[in-house]
Amino acid sequence: MSVNYVSDNSGQTIAVQISIEDWKRIKNKYPDVDELDGPLPEWQKQLIDQRLAAIAQNPDRLHPIDELFSELDKED
Template sequence: MALQYIQDKEGKTTGVIIPIEEWQALKSKYSELNKDFDNSPDLTSWQKEILDDRLSDYYSDPDNVNDFEETLKNIESEP
């Protein structure tokens, strides 16, 4: 199995990427793996409304956004 590991900035493994063909084979072999995906809840109406509002704000002024890396640095530097 050709797995890829995801690591955080300290080098700690935080996740694994499984090639889709191998994931499909695992799901076929172990039916309980399908349960998590089949039972995932839909968004509630209030969650959809928040997303719609945020998308509307973005589309009305797409240049008014914050850089992710800069925002992350600002958050990490706050006491």
């Protein structure tokens, strides 16, 4: 997939562009992709609440994503 990054005048990346062919492939694989900005279903809200409660009870379970990537790289 070819990706083009769009930057503002200060060089900050503000958007990503993909080709229409890539967009069509994404839409074929994920037909609901256009609706991702809609409201969360109640079951997803409940799941998020459960996970946040688990983190609050045991904050040591939460680790930076960089640690996960490092662990995954070691497994190769």
